[in-house]
Amino acid sequence: MKKTLLNIHIYVGLVFGPYFAIYGLSTLAFNHGWGWQNPSRISVEKTLDLPSGLEGADLAWAVRDSLGSWGSIPGKPQPDEAGIMNYRVRRPAREYRVRLKTGTGEAALSGEDYGFWGVVKGLHGLRGVDGSAWANTWWVYSEVSIWALAFAALGGVYFWWDRVAERRIGWWILGVGTACSALMMLYMAT
Amino acid sequence: MYTLIRKIHLYTALALTLFVVMYALTGFVIYRPSWFPNNRVETTRSESLEWERPDFGQGDREIFKVMVPQAEAFREAFHISARYGFTRTEKDGGYTLVYRKPGVEERITAYADRDSIAVLTIQNGGAWTWNRMHQMHLFKGGPLYFLWGVLLDIVSISLILFALTGVWMWYTLKAKQRRLGWILLAGSTTYTVGSLIFLLVGA
Numbered sequence: 563m564k565k566t567l568l569n570i571h572i573y574v575g576l577v578f579g580p581y582f583a584i585y586g587l588s589t590l591a592f593n594h595g596w597g598w599q600n601p602s603r604i605s606v607e608k609t610l611d612l613p614s615g616l617e618g619a620d621l622a623w624a625v626r627d628s629l630g631s632w633g634s635i636p637g638k639p640q641p642d643e644a645g646i647m648n649y650r651v652r653r654p655a656r657e658y659r660v661r662l663k664t665g666t667g668e669a670a671l672s673g674e675d676y677g678f679w680g681v682v683k684g685l686h687g688l689r690g691v692d693g694s695a696w697a698n699t700w701w702v703y704s705e706v707s708i709w710a711l712a713f714a715a716l717g718g719v720y721f722w723w724d725r726v727a728e729r730r731i732g733w734w735i736l737g738v739g740t741a742c743s744a745l746m747m748l749y750m751a752t
Numbered sequence: 753m754y755t756l757i758r759k760i761h762l763y764t765a766l767a768l769t770l771f772v773v774m775y776a777l778t779g780f781v782i783y784r785p786s787w788f789p790n791n792r793v794e795t796t797r798s799e800s801l802e803w804e805r806p807d808f809g810q811g812d813r814e815i816f817k818v819m820v821p822q823a824e825a826f827r828e829a830f831h832i833s834a835r836y837g838f839t840r841t842e843k844d845g846g847y848t849l850v851y852r853k854p855g856v857e858e859r860i861t862a863y864a865d866r867d868s869i870a871v872l873t874i875q876n877g878g879a880w881t882w883n884r885m886h887q888m889h890l891f892k893g894g895p896l897y898f899l900w901g902v903l904l905d906i907v908s909i910s911l912i913l914f915a916l917t918g919v920w921m922w923y924t925l926k927a928k929q930r931r932l933g934w935i936l937l938a939g940s941t942t943y944t945v946g947s948l949i950f951l952l953v954g955a
Binding site: 572575577578579580581583585587592594595632653654655685687689696697700701704705711712714718721731732736738739740743744747749750751752 | 881954
């Protein structure tokens with residue numbers, strides 16, 4: 563039983579270890595604000611032949627593709643009274659703003675690229691990007707990793723408990739660590 | 753050496769068990785929000801106050817920085833207990849300053865008429881309080897937030913250490929049966945690094 567559990571603990575760790583590392587790195591990046599400073603600016607302007615029969619979100623997606631970009635488009639973009647459509651295109655580390663004159667097909671895309679740390683932070687909690695099969699697999703890996711992390715924590719407690727000689731010091735570390743963490747969380751939440 | 757690495761792996765995990773479990777469980781609130789209804793309570797009050805609109809920059813970060821002094825002044829004037837998070841521009845020319853701490857979100861909306869302010873207080877329900885705890889980072893906001901930031905750093909570094917020491921322990925323990933481990937490790941590392949590169953180099 564112990565050997566089987568240890569094998570599962572080890573192999574689950576090998577499968578999800580890279581996620582834990584990314585999770586740790588991205589948390590450091592969030593905590594220190596890495597990746598926000600000095601993003602690269604992106605700017606593209608084109609006059610497009612707008613496909614007929616498309617409007618709203620369908621038109622926004624088509625223009626996004628024609629501008630050589632990809633990412634999710636939040637909301638339901640619609641042109642204003644002057645026929646100008648403003649919307650955003652988002653994906654990890656990239657944030658674009660698109661301004662389209664539906665009458666003439668003039669499209670301007672501008673945005674920021676937050677580079678490596680932007681991608682690392684984007685992978686933290688990524689639930690998918692419209693139109694990207696690869697990016698849409700990440701949430702599965704993330705969600706199973708959460709289960710794996712909980713399982714690894716419980717398994718670790720079991721392996722510690724099995725080592726009689728280390729129970730006392732383990733209790734102290736577990737008790738003091740848990741009490742301090744719980745007090746701090748309660749204080750923050752109230 | 754093995755004993756030392758094993759002890760680091762075990763004792764850091766035991767010390768941080770609650771934090772690790774909290775981050776794991778609150779991850780579900782983020783990934784499966786429909787499982788956790790947010791029974792939040794909202795209250796609104798209006799105040800009279802003349803204000804001046806600062807010049808905003810282009811990106812969200814520029815707006816955040818420009819608004820810090822006014823956000824702090826409003827925080828004192830309206831007795832806001834939460835920490836300034838970000839500023840959202842409104843279509844009418846006004847803007848909303850959002851303050852957050854676990855359990856509470858406060859939004860101060862400065863209307864375009866420039867002489868009135870609305871303060872919206874949102875008391876979040878249980879699971880969403882934990883969600884906010886998951887998202888709390890940076891060291892600003894006072895000594896307690898600083899301490900939280902330090903703890904978060906320790907948890908982050910420990911997670912990276914768990915992964916590295918775990919791989920090292922597998923390599924040492926399974927000296928004669930490493931094939932399965934290599935396959936799993938190579939697969940997961942390739943997928944993770946591949947995802948990073950895919951998102952980094954895409955147009």
